Amino acid sequence: MTIMEPRKHGDASDGMVGGRMSRFEGSLKITGAATYALEYPFDNLAHAVLLQSTIAAGRVVSVETTAARAAPGVLMVLTPEDDLGLKMAGDWFGTPPEDKPYQPLPREVQFNGQSIVAVVAETREQAVEAAKLITITYDETASVKSIDDPNAGEGKLMDNLTVGWGDAEAALAAAPVSIEAEYATPREYHVAMEPHGLTAEWNGSELTIWEPSQWSHGMARMYAEWCGLPNENVRIISPFIGGGFGSKGQPLAYGAVAVAAAKRLGRPVRLAVTRPQNFTSYGGRAATRQKIALGATRDGILQAIVHRGASETSIYADYPEQTGAATPILYKVENFSSQHRIVPVNSVTPGALRGPGKNPSAYGIECAMEELAYKLDMDPLELRLKNYADHDYQSGKPWSTRRLREALTEGAEAFGWSRRSHAPRSMRKGKQLIGWGIGCGTFPVIRAPSDAIIRILGNGRVEVVSGSIDMGQGTYTILAQTASEVLGVPTDQIDVKLGDSRLPGSAIAGGSMLAGSITGAVHKAATAARDELIGLALSDANSPFRDTGSNTLSLTGGRIEAARGEGPSLSLGDLMAALGRDEIEVRRNTLPAGAQSAQEQQQAWTTMAKVQGPTMGDYSMHSWCAHFAEVVVDEDFGTVRVSRMVSAFDCGRLYNPKLVESQWKGGIIMGIGQALLEEGLIDPRNGRTVNNNVGDYLVPTNADIPDLQVISVGVPDYEASVLGGKGVGEVGIVGVAPAIANAVFHATGKRIRDLPITLEKLL
Structure with missing residues (x-):
């Protein structure tokens, strides 16, 4: 091919x-x-489909497959009884794997929507019809459905995500002005236009895989370890990808099933993950909870930040959505304390979704800064500029380049911030309340x-x-x-x-x-x-x-x-x-x-073993942004629309401004979805994702998005890269949701601290 x-x-x-x-x-x-990966033509191609669990926890007692195996075109049915001949693979960092079998179709059920059975047939339609004939019997056990489940507990403290300097608790207690609030974000999903899937073909001991991949070399290595092959015997082909946002960076259980089926059959096998299965075949952004307390002088100088955050993880792997990722570096503060916990629940292990960690972290701290500004009766822009960080207080290192001040001032000028009336509910057009808000963001140079x-x-x-x-x-x-x-x-x-x-x-x-x-x-x-x-x-x-x-x-x-x-x-x-x-x-x-x-x-x-973080060197290196949002809220119906946004970025030298602006706008659009629309709804009875489709899991459409103005204020940063650029893809989403939340407060006088901001919360 x-x-x-x-x-x-x-x-x-x-x-x-x-x-x-x-x-x-x-x-x-x-x-x-x-x-695209699932469009390549093959001779003698077989098709695989998955059946997923309908319980959150338990054990597969039996799988009745007799009728399915006898159905037209069926070539194979794989169940937890089958040894697929796979071994465990190392993680992203190349950590040597455990010496034990890997079973992508497990007997032990860990979450609702976990793949349990695969049917392979001559056509996809035959495989789908045969799968309907299969009956799975479970021995169901107790489970934790979500972070809000009464049985969830407080979770496990992550020592590596505990950050502090000075005496934050004492400084907070002594501060003349303080605020404390809790902020929440729901589960979010990638919802890439191109669903996941692959075609696997063996030629002797060589395996070729056509799969959308954000990391062809790393994924090939993991497939090789699953199959007990040298790395060079596995080839990933992925010339075009229809969106990933962090979801296509590693092989997943369905890929192992397709590879094993192709080897058993001796012919290429294609497995296309259905849209509902895309919600549980891999993890989206975990639900998060944050409590933030800020202490300041009466003229707005921060004295202390105390942050306590938590995020969901699965019961079988620790994956933190780092709620404290942005909090230590956005503002100057001499006393700081941050902790993060992970709460195991019966869900697929969460994964990286655009702006991981920095995104929910910025939502918390940027909403809190706005609340402090109103407690002080101070312009939110003035408060941010007063507390501008002249260096990285967490690492103690100077910034390589940091033009967040310019992002704030030039963004404010382009937006017309000086015309803003400070009091909530003071700007309107007839029955429409007008609100303006700011949200800052950052993402590290990796x-x-x-x-x-x-x-x-x-x-x-x-x-x-x-x-x-x-x-x-x-x-x-x-x-x-x-x-x-x-x-x-x-x-x-x-x-x-x-x-x-x-x-x-x-x-x-x-x-x-x-x-x-x-x-x-x-x-x-x-x-x-x-x-x-x-x-x-x-x-x-x-x-x-x-x-x-x-x-x-x-x-x-x-x-x-x-x-x-x-x-x-x-x-x-x-x-x-x-x-x-x-x-x-x-x-x-x-x-x-x-x-x-x-x-x-x-x-x-x-592997990721050679990756360098933002402070591995003499400088602290990050991209920065400031978003200015205008919202229109219908006073009677509580509907919120973003009517205007101006966003200013420091991402160093832009290799291609046209493409960079597209990346920034894409991130902003996803941030608008996060603020107003996106929410994974979990059935508290069985842990099922209720809205596992693009009809019920709402993402922005063209009608939801106004004209977006983006501005570059960056200068080349040759510490960050050879050509002077810093990252542009992740940072665009960071800070958008708090900018909109702050604008909604300015419009209505109501502070919505849990996303998304919906009309029932406003009314």
């Missing part, structure tokens, strides 16, 4: 880093020519190593080759721009190959770490390729430049010539022909020179 490569287009004037070039793969996607190949071909075209992925954020495009800037070749002469674990290693597309990582590798490889090309042009006996006396050459517009314009001017293809070269290939990575062994490279691409 072959991977469809995107056709390239682009204006050379936009082709350099910083140009507003449209996405390379955009035309393929809008015309339907982009082939750095990871990557690898890339640059090929200069005999026809003058350039190939950029990487195993990194593009799920809509623009990787194809910015890598072409990076190579174009270094090599002086127009982007329409550059082909980018991505989305295959057989290609050079790459960081995960998550945590906003991919762009800074992979552009660094491409820049390094392109620089080396340029130097090699120029060296050959100056020294090769067949080169027209050898006898010109030049000691350097320039590459511009796809042509090479002497720096002073003296002598010949050749296209890249003509030079390669003169040199008698079919290609020049250079491979470079961003690992340190002393960490280049095969084992270290393998560890770098397939």
Whole structure:
């Protein structure tokens, strides 16, 4: 099978880093020519479907499959009785796994919606009909349905998420002004447009998987460990992805089922997860609870922050949604205390959803800051500026760059904040109450190593080759721009190959770490390729430049010539022909020179062991933002609409402002959904997700979103990345929900502390 490569287009004037070039793969996607993982054609393809548990906890007593096995087209039924021949795999960090079998169809039920049985048939329709004939009998046991379950308890304190300095409790007690409040966020789900699924095919001891993947190399490693194979025997192919938001970064139980079924049958197996199953086959954002107390002087200088947070996790794995992630770094405070607990419940293990940790954390602290501002009768913008953090008080390190002050001031100017009337319910238009609110956000700079190949071909075209992925954020495009800037070749002469674990290693597309990582590798490889090309042009006996006396050459517009314009001017293809070269290939990575062994490279691409956090160095490195929201609330009906938003960002140098603005707006749209619409509803009787579909789990549509104005106030940050950029994908959502909540309070005088903000809460 072959991977469809995107056709390239682009204006050379936009082709350099910083140009507003449209996405390379955009035309393929809008015309339907982009082939997604579940669309590849196969001969002799079988189809698998899943049956999920209907209880929250217990044990499978029996599975009656006789009728299903006899149904037309059925090839196989897999139950907890079957040994699928799989082993445990290591985690994201490559921690050695336990030496025991892995059973993706377990007998012990840990949550409602857990996969229990799989049916494989000639067609998907036959598998679905056969699955209806199966009866599962359970021995049900007691369970904890949600974080609000009376039996949930207070949870387990996470020592690694306990942060403090000074004496926060004493400073809070002594503060002339204080506020204390509790804030809550519900379960949220990724709801990517492209549902999860895969096709698995074996060729002897080699396994190929077509699956939407945010991390082809890491997922291939985990599949290999499940199957007891060398890493190189597993290949993940994922050139196009229809949204991930953190949900497609690791293999999941359904993938193990498909792989095992394909091996047993000796033919390719496709498993497409249904939309309802997408709500429980992997974890969304956990429900959170926070209690925040702020103490301040009467003129608004923070004296203390005391934070206590909790989030749901599953009963079988600890995964914290870190409610204290943003709280320690947004504001200057000399006395700080934060703790986080995880509360085990019978649910699938939560996962990373855009802005993990920082998102709910910012919701708590930014709402609390607004409440303090009103307690002080102070403008919320003034309060934030008064408590601007001049350095990172948690790590004690200076910021690499931090232009949150500029985000606040320039955002306020663009929004017209000075025209705001301070008192709640003081701005209106007829029966419509108008409210304005602020919410600040942040996300850390996370750095990871990557690898890339640059090929200069005999026809003058350039190939950029990487195993990194593009799920809509623009990787194809910015890598072409990076190579174009270094090599002086127009982007329409550059082909980018991505989305295959057989290609050079790459960081995960998550945590906003991919762009800074992979552009660094491409820049390094392109620089080396340029130097090699120029060296050959100056020294090769067949080169027209050898006898010109030049000691350097320039590459511009796809042509090479002497720096002073003296002598010949050749296209890249003509030079390669003169040199008698079919290609020049250079491979470079961003690992340190002393960490280049095969084992270290393998560890770098397939685990998170080499990832560096925001304070691993001399500086504390983060992206920053300030959101200004206007809401319109109908006084009679309590309906809330966001009518205007202005958001200002410090994300360093923007590799492609057009694509960055799209990322920011996408995050803001998700934040509007979080504030007003999204809520996972759990049946307290059986732990079932009630609204497990896109009809009942509400996400924003075009009609819900006003025009969004986004502003960049950043400057290049060369501590954060080679090209000076900081992460843009995660930070856009952080701070949106509190900005809207604060605007709703300003409009109505009612403080809604639990999301989403719905009309029944306002009325």
